[in-house]
Amino acid sequence: DAAYGMPYASYQLFGNESSYSIRSCDTSRSFFGQANFTSPIMCDEAVRQAIALGIDREGFITTLLNGRGVVASGPFTASMAFGDGSIDGVTYDPERAKQVLENAGWVDADGDGVREKDGQKLTLRWLTYPGRMELPLLAESAQATLGEIGFDVQVNSTANHTDLGAWDVYVSALVTAPTGDPEYFFSATCETGASANYGQYSNPELDGLAEELHASFDPDQRARIAIQMQNLILGDSSYFFASHLTMGIVSKANVTGIEPHPCDYYEITADLDVA
Numbered sequence: 001d002a003a004y005g006m007p008y009a010s011y012q013l014f015g016n017e018s019s020y021s022i023r024s025c026d027t028s029r030s031f032f033g034q035a036n037f038t039s040p041i042m043c044d045e046a047v048r049q050a051i052a053l054g055i056d057r058e059g060f061i062t063t064l065l066n067g068r069g070v071v072a073s074g075p076f077t078a079s080m081a082f083g084d085g086s087i088d089g090v091t092y093d094p095e096r097a098k099q100v101l102e103n104a105g106w107v108d109a110d111g112d113g114v115r116e117k118d119g120q121k122l123t124l125r126w127l128t129y130p131g132r133m134e135l136p137l138l139a140e141s142a143q144a145t146l147g148e149i150g151f152d153v154q155v156n157s158t159a160n161h162t163d164l165g166a167w168d169v170y171v172s173a174l175v176t177a178p179t180g181d182p183e184y185f186f187s188a189t190c191e192t193g194a195s196a197n198y199g200q201y202s203n204p205e206l207d208g209l210a211e212e213l214h215a216s217f218d219p220d221q222r223a224r225i226a227i228q229m230q231n232l233i234l235g236d237s238s239y240f241f242a243s244h245l246t247m248g249i250v251s252k253a254n255v256t257g258i259e260p261h262p263c264d265y266y267e268i269t270a271d272l273d274v275a
Contacts, residue, residue: 002251008066025260026070029245033171036199046104048237052090053097054146064137072241074230075176082226115150123152127167175264182226201238
């Protein structure tokens with residue numbers, strides 16, 4: 001009667017409005033990467049900045065996702081008070097990325113298309129997994145656009161991604177606001193020692209703001225703190241964000257009361273019915 005999470009190419013099969021309905025919503029399921037601060041190359045801020053500048057978010061969504069996504073500036077959608085539109089996001093700017101690398105001493109001296117510095121190639125080990133169909137597609141897109149900037153992007157898309165091994169960026173998908181609140185994303189992914197802070201990012205200022213966020217019960221104040229925290233991690237180029245999932249639910253025309261939700265949960269409610 002209803003299906004969620006279909007391959008993007010499949011939606012066109014259900015265009016007959018007399019037989020099917022397609023309901024869509026931009027959600028807080030974000031596709032993002034985190035830098036590995038135990039990797040020497042990722043400790044170079046210019047490298048991290050160039051990666052963030054070299055992700056063609058619009059092209060990824062339009063070409064590879066058939067438009068079923070929205071460009072992400074940070075972890076939260078614009079529909080949330082602390083989401084995109086309230087923060088200083090990074091946009092695709094390959095020329096600026098090249099200049100950032102040039103200024104930091106990363107140049108293609110031998111003309112092979114890959115930059116070097118002090119004899120080290122600009123090789124980026126990109127770790128992801130195929131469990132979300134969007135992630136290998138994002139890897140392919142980044143491999144192309146970052147390659148044009150001078151990176152050698154080596155993609156490892158593996159179901160065994162929890163055994164991370166050697167990597168420079170880990171790119172995953174996460175529902176960042178499962179209850180409509182920002183705290184979960186930071187406590188799980190960004191705070192020092194957090195369980196999903198795989199790159200061992202640590203910022204004392206962020207940790208201090210996290211304590212403030214945890215102690216605050218005023219929604220407006222929580223939103224203000226969350227905006228500050230996002231601007232910190234974006235300013236450090238410690239995380240980059242590519243897109244938010246546009247969730248689609250395809251159902252038979254006689255199904256009512258099933259609607260996608262910005263938190264990417266809560267579709268099954270008391271309103272669900274079949275005529």
